[in-house]
Amino acid sequence: MKHTLKYFFSSCLILSLFFANAQETTPTIKSKDTVTTGVLPKKPAIVTKTAVVSKTDSIVAPVKTNRYGIRVGVDLYRLSRSFYDKDYKGIELVGDYRLDKRRYLAVEVGNENKTTDDDRLNFTTKGSYIKAGFDYNGYENWLDMENIISIGLRYGFSTFNQELNNFRIYNSNQYFGEIPPIASGQKFNGLTASWIEVVAGMKAKVFNNVFLGFSLRFNRLISNKQPNNFENLYIPGFNRTYNGDFGVGFNYTVTYFVPIFKKKVVPVETKKETKKK
Amino acid sequence: MKKTILLLLILCFSFSGCEKDDICDANTVTTPRLVVTFYDFNNSSVEKTVDNLSIIAEGMEEPITFSGSNLINGSTVSIPLKLDADTTTFRFTLNSGSTNPAALPNEDIIQFNYRRDNIFVSRACGFKTNFTLNGNSPFVHSDAATADGKWMLQVNVKNNIIANENETHLEIFF
Numbered sequence: 001m002k003h004t005l006k007y008f009f010s011s012c013l014i015l016s017l018f019f020a021n022a023q024e025t026t027p028t029i030k031s032k033d034t035v036t037t038g039v040l041p042k043k044p045a046i047v048t049k050t051a052v053v054s055k056t057d058s059i060v061a062p063v064k065t066n067r068y069g070i071r072v073g074v075d076l077y078r079l080s081r082s083f084y085d086k087d088y089k090g091i092e093l094v095g096d097y098r099l100d101k102r103r104y105l106a107v108e109v110g111n112e113n114k115t116t117d118d119d120r121l122n123f124t125t126k127g128s129y130i131k132a133g134f135d136y137n138g139y140e141n142w143l144d145m146e147n148i149i150s151i152g153l154r155y156g157f158s159t160f161n162q163e164l165n166n167f168r169i170y171n172s173n174q175y176f177g178e179i180p181p182i183a184s185g186q187k188f189n190g191l192t193a194s195w196i197e198v199v200a201g202m203k204a205k206v207f208n209n210v211f212l213g214f215s216l217r218f219n220r221l222i223s224n225k226q227p228n229n230f231e232n233l234y235i236p237g238f239n240r241t242y243n244g245d246f247g248v249g250f251n252y253t254v255t256y257f258v259p260i261f262k263k264k265v266v267p268v269e270t271k272k273e274t275k276k277k
Numbered sequence: 278m279k280k281t282i283l284l285l286l287i288l289c290f291s292f293s294g295c296e297k298d299d300i301c302d303a304n305t306v307t308t309p310r311l312v313v314t315f316y317d318f319n320n321s322s323v324e325k326t327v328d329n330l331s332i333i334a335e336g337m338e339e340p341i342t343f344s345g346s347n348l349i350n351g352s353t354v355s356i357p358l359k360l361d362a363d364t365t366t367f368r369f370t371l372n373s374g375s376t377n378p379a380a381l382p383n384e385d386i387i388q389f390n391y392r393r394d395n396i397f398v399s400r401a402c403g404f405k406t407n408f409t410l411n412g413n414s415p416f417v418h419s420d421a422a423t424a425d426g427k428w429m430l431q432v433n434v435k436n437n438i439i440a441n442e443n444e445t446h447l448e449i450f451f
Contacts, residue, residue: 120301120403169395170301170402171308173357175334175341182395182404229397 064143064265068098071203071211073255078110087115090236094213094253096135104135106152106199108251112236120168121233122181127160129237131197139202146257147204148213154197156219158237161189164230188227193235195221195247209257219247301402308405309442310355311389318430318450324352325451328380331373332356335366340373348373355442358389360406365389368421371428371451383428384421390414391439410437410446 075092082089092110099105108131115124133154139147166181201215219238224245226232234240239249301307317325330349331340340347343354359365366388372380391408398405410416415434420427431450439446 118400119299121400167395168403169308169360169406170305170398170404171357171360171406172303173308173310175337175357176359176361179361229395231397231400233400 065262066098066101066265067146067257067259067262069258069260071096071098071255071257073211073213073253075108075110075251075253077250077252078112087117089113092251094251094255096255099134102137104137104148104150104152105132106135106154107132108154108237110237114234114236115165116234116240118233120170122165122167123230123233124163124165125160125234125236126163127158127191127236129156129158129160129235131156131237133197133199135199135201145205146211147202148211149202150199152199152201154199154217155194156197156237157192157194158235159190159192160236161187161191162227162230162232162234163187186230188230191225191227191232193221193224193232193238195219195235195238195245197249203253203255205257209259211253211255211257213251213253213255215251215253217249217251219249221245221247299401301399305398305402306405306441307398307402308360309407309439310357311408311439311447312353312355312442312445313447313449314353314435314445316352316448316450321450326350326352327354327371327451329371329373329375330354331370333368333370334359335368353445358391358408358439360393363391363393365391369429381425383425384423385427385429386419386421387429387432388417388419390416408439410434410439412437416447 072093072095075094078090078092082091090110090112092108094106094108096104096106109129111128113124113126115122131154133152135148135150135152137148137150139149141147164184164186166183168181169179171178197217197219199215199217201213203211203213206212221238221241224232224235224241232241235247237249238247241247315325315327317323327349331347332349332354333340341356343349344351356367366386368384368386370382370384372382375382390411392411394407394409395404396407397403415437416432418427418429418432429449429451433448433450434446435448436444436446
């Protein structure tokens with residue numbers, strides 16, 4: 001019940017976040033039709049090449065540039081949790097590289113050490129993971145804004161070990177009473193798992209080259225090397241496993257954008273003119 | 278875009294409901310009990326009902342409860358074994374509490390010797406224990422301190438592996 005509530009409230013929080021941004025997008029949809037961008041198709045109207053054209057040119061004058069580069073950062077959630085949760089130590093480094101106007105190559109690398117204390121089990125999971133894939137920015141930015149609302153895919157791979165600290169034996173007959181947890185200390189090494197993640201995320205520029213981001217992930221296991229007489233109930237990077245192959249995760253990142261080069265988004269109409277001259 | 282976000286939210290909410298694996302399902306096969314079936318000594322294929330049988334483990338005050346009753350009147354009973362020891366001793370008292378001179382209480386003692394295997398079940402249930410009765414001395418059958426003769430004429434191990442309660446593990450002929 002405690003967990004259910006936790007998930008419910010965090011979902012509500014996510015909801016509120018998304019709606020705030022969803023409202024921002026509405027004006028830009030209109031702007032798509034009027035403001036020229038790099039992908040606008042060539043207009044068939046080559047009729048007027050007189051003084052009228054030069055007038056329209058002066059309107060287009062503020063040229064839009066897209067900055068390309070590498071964004072690197074860290075997951076604040078995992079970092080901060082390491083301080084307040086004595087059963088958790090973890091770090092996740094995130095990075096992406098802009099491929100073109102909308103697509104980004106994205107990578108997350110992390111290491112986690114988590115002790116899960118369930119009613120009947122207590123175990124420690126230690127391991128590292130890497131997730132690689134791409135993000136697709138569906139957000140149409142105004143002028144030189146660089147915000148991102150993206151959908152992406154990742155392939156995740158984790159290598160880890162589990163240590164069963166103690167466990168309880170389930171006995172529906174209580175004649176002898178419940179026996180105390182049994183200490184185990186059994187270690188399961190060399191475990192691996194891989195999965196696919198669907199990522200919904202957003203990144204907003206807070207100042208200069210610093211971005212704050214949030215992403216929500218739905219995971220599905222592809223492979224899972226289970227230990228003998230135990231189960232991978234937690235996988236670094238994937239988070240807790242449920243009865244099926246599904247899982248959820250999220251991160252809250254702060255990233256720094258390192259610009260490498262710029263590409264000017266030249267309106268199509270002016271391009272055409274230069275060619276003909 | 279708005280639609281995708283909404284879709285994701287719905288997905289998210291549906292996931293938050295998926296917490297059913299926090300409670301151990303009652304239908305899950307967990308730690309089994311030892312199933313004893315009583316047979317007629319003179320006609321070994323016929324099950325025989327015991328009258329007011331009480332079974333008390335050594336060191337316990339109360340007899341075990343089977344089907345909601347402390348006194349067993351039936352041809353089969355399931356007995357829990359200790360999870361923290363490799364032996365459990367029970368006092369089987371037939372006609373418990375009876376004052377009828379024709380059917381006076383008679384006590385036999387059986388000590389079960391077994392090996393325990395802890396097997397992982399699930400996150401919610403934790404582990405279960407399966408038992409294996411020792412090959413050479415699965416049990417020790419003796420009369421009570423007050424020698425009144427053994428009422429159990431023969432005791433057989435049917436299945437020495439106790440992994441579920443669907444089969445008889447021990448047969449008692451009387």
